[in-house]
Each structure stands twice: as structure tokens, then as C-alpha cells.
């Protein structure tokens with residue numbers, strides 16, 4: 052086969068014996084083969100069709116697509132479930148536009164994903180930022196406190212809805228039950244971006260979900276209940292991130308108890324957001340995901356729970372390895388399927404730990420300061436966890452904890468992360484959106500008003516939004532991210548950004 056570029060990269064990568072602790076959640080063909088979907092895999096190109104006779108239509112469902120939607124309604128106990136083929140991103144934008152009128156007001160966590168900011172731009176919507184608390188030690192944003200939402204709702208009675216991510220990228224969850232009660236008491240809608248928590252619903256039935264008091268099954272592993280169960284009105288799930296549908300497929304749920312009833316309006320917004328040529332491969336993968344969950348969800352989730360209990364128990368004995376904790380370890384606040392490794396006691400920051408794991412052919416999902424996040428999914432096997440444990444043991448032996456502890460302190464990486472963290476939650480005055488823009492080198496932008504979001508990726512959360520003033524410290528931070536090889540969307544290859552003229 053004569054291949055180049057993207058194709059060559061993919062085929063080479065798929066042919067290697069790597070371990071995936073990154074998206075997507077299926078982790079390769081293994082799960083599909085185990086449950087007998089070889090004929091789908093073998094006919095992947097033949098299955099790439101359009102709306103031929105009998106194939107139904109995503110925007111006028113009455114056949115095979117309607118059947119798949121019904122499977123999801125049952126799985127999630129929802130009054131409506133929609134297949135998304137533009138990822139959670141499309142579902143988030145449609146949900147915002149369905150709940151907030153053009154030019155209206157939205158209370159939103161400041162650490163929302165960029166798709167929420169796209170929703171603002173498309174709907175001419177005015178944001179009111181809810182600032183999450185911080186996990187100071189690691190320089191990352193934590194949960195949004197219910198009291199912050201309560202305050203903003205009383206100050207902004209004209210807001211139509213509240214949106215926040217839970218879990219966030221690192222697995223940190225907000226108290227959705229308490230927030231839903233507050234939002235409903237004010238007569239508004241609660242939208243939860245559960246892009247990183249499509250799996251939560253299915254842990255509820257196998258005793259791994261901690262309840263509001265933090266109780267859960269035996270073992271160190273626990274996850275919070277899903278936003279569907281906790282009372283949210285619209286919930287968007289990236290089934291591709293942790294379950295087993297293909298990348299870019301996702302599910303939008305209107306849970307059974309939701310106060311949102313205007314499904315026609317929501318469907319209209321979904322149509323405005325989504326491609327008119329929805330991929331049947333993505334929709335088929337959603338169908339397969341639903342069937343696997345229905346037929347084998349119990350055994351798969353028990354195995355995933357057992358593997359994580361095993362991993363956390365074994366890892367506790369590795370010298371110099373720590374895990375990020377939040378809220379004094381409150382179990383209902385953390386989705387522990389995301390393994391946040393910290394080996395700074397061995398002198399390794401997140402990037403160095405990532406390098407060390409790559410030497411063992413182990414690919415992680417996200418680096419921030421001293422944390423390396425390994426995203427587990429429904430497709431990970433016991434062997435994957437064993438390979439991660441073996442690699443971590445080896446790294447701990449070659450970088451003994453005590454000997455190098457001074458290095459971690461000297462490296463300043465925690466300080467840098469904490470300084471960066473302050474910028475993520477900095478309360479900036481929101482100026483009028485610049486109407487006329489110009490491109491200016493980042494280094495010359497101190498004091499200028501940002502005209503396009505500057506978004507470190509991952510995590511894909513805007514550091515500076517349009518209408519906010521850019522300061523010297525933000526310029527230094529973005530420069531340091533770029534110097535260490537991180538991508539910052541909004542900064543051109545020539546180092547220029549859009550600011551108001």
C-alpha cells in the first residue's frame with residue numbers, strides 16, 4: 052500500500068503496540084471485535100453512505116435512526132436523546148441557543164469549553180461569568196460552588212440559563228444536585244457540559260457512584276452520579292471520549308425529569324448547527340455503543356471499576372507517585388476514571404513524565420504543570436493498567452523520590468502552574484466587543500482589547516476572551532506555553548493575535 056501523510060501516520064500508529072490513555076474511549080478495534088462487529092469493521096467504506104431509501108434522516112427520524120435514539124432514551128432514562136455528529140461542541144451550542152434568546156444573558160462557568168464561547172458569539176449572548184474555585188497546588192480550576200451560582204442568579208434575574216462543565220477535563224465535578232435546585236428555584240434552565248462524563252450514568256448501576264454523602268462501593272475508586280440523575284435539564288455527553296462510539300459522535304439528553312420541554316425549538320437549533328451530511332459511520336458507531344452498553348454494560352463497567360480499584364491500590368505502593376486530590380479527597384467531587392499522575396517528588400514535571408511513559412509506548416491525554424492525566428475508557432483492559440503500573444514502577448526506580456525532591460522544588464514548575472492558575476480565574480472587566488480588528492504581534496499587545504479568544508489547547512478553555520484586556524502577565528504566560536510546545540489557538544503561526552483597532 053502506497054500511503055503518505057495522515058493515512059501513513061494512522062496506519063503506522065495502529066500497527067504499533069501502544070497503550071491508549073487518551074481519547075477515544077474504545078481504545079482501538081479490540082472491543083468491537085470482542086462483541087462480533089467484524090463485519091462492520093471490514094465494510095467500513097461500504098457503510099459510508101448517505102440518506103438512501105430506508106436509511107432514515109437525522110433531521111426527520113422515523114426509521115433506523117429513530118430506533119437508535121430510542122435506545123439512548125432507555126439507557127439514560129431521558130425524555131429525548133439526540134445523536135450528535137459534530138461532537139458535544141455542536142450539542143452545547145444548540146442547547147445554549149435553545150435556552151437563551153438572541154441577545155439574552157447566560158450565566159456560565161469561566162472555565163467553559165470554547166464551544167460555549169462560540170454559542171455566545173452565534174447567539175449575540177451576553178455572558179455572566181461564574182468563577183470556579185482553584186486547586187491551588189496544581190494551578191487548575193476546580194468546581195463551581197453552588198453559592199456562586201446563587202449569587203449570580205440573584206444579581207441577574209434576566210439570565211435565561213446556567214451552563215457549566217462537570218466533570219472538567221481533570222475529572223473535577225461540581226455539585227450538580229445543589230446547583231440544579233438553585234437554578235430551578237430561580238425558574239431557569241441548567242445545561243451541563245458532561246462531555247467528559249458520558250460514562251457516569253453507567254457506573255451508577257455497578258455501585259461505583261458515590262452518593263451526595265460520598266458513600267460508594269469498596270475500594271479507592273469512585274465517581275459522582277451523572278448530571279442526568281442529579282437534576283440537570285440538558286446534558287451533553289461525548290460518548291466518543293470514554294465510551295465506544297467514534298470520535299466526533301456524541302449524545303444530547305433531555306433527562307426524564309427535565310424542565311425543558313420545547314423539543315421542537317431544540318431540534319431546530321440542532322439542525323442549524325449540524326452538517327446536512329451526517330456521517331452514517333458515526334451514527335452506526337453510536338448504535339453499536341448503545342447495543343454494547345445494553346447487552347454488556349454490566350460486565351464492562353464492573354471490569355472497569357475493578358481495574359481502577361486494582362490500579363489505585365497497586366499504585367499506592369509506588370515511591371514518589373501521588374494523585375491530584377480535591378476538596379480533601381471528597382469522593383463525590385472527583386471522576387476517578389481520569390488518573391491524574393504527579394511524580395514531581397521524583398523530579399519529573401508533567402511533560403517529563405509524559406516523555407518517560409512514551410518510552411514505554413504509553414500515550415496519556417493531557418499535561419498541566421506537574422500533572423499528567425491518563426484518560427481511561429470502556430475499552431481499557433487489565434493489561435493496559437498493568438503496563439502503566441510497570442512503567443510507573445520503573446520510572447520511580449530510575450528517578451528515586453528522595454534524591455531528586457530538591458529538583459522538583461528548584462524547577463519552579465509548581466510556581467509557574469500556580470501563577471498560570473491565577474490568570475485562568477482572573478476577574479477581567481468585559482469591554483465592548485471590538486468591531487474593527489487588527490493583527491498585532493502578541494508581545495506588543497499589553498493593554499489592548501482582545502478580539503478573538505486565546506485558547507491553550509488542551510484544555511480548550513479560553514484564557515482571554517474577546518472584550519477582555521490583555522496584560523503583560525498573560526503575554527508572558529502564553530509565551531511560556533508556546534515555548535514548551537503547547538498550542539494556543541488564536542495566536543497565528545507568525546505570533547500575531549487579533550485585537551481591537
Ligand SMILES: Cc1ncc(COP(=O)(O)O)c(C=O)c1O
Pocket residue numbers: 137138139140141163164166216219220244246247289299300301510511
Ligand atoms: C469540557 C469540554 N466540553 C466540550 C468539549 C467538546 O467535545 P467534543 O470534542 O465532543 O466536541 C470538550 C472537548 O474536549 C471539552 O473538553
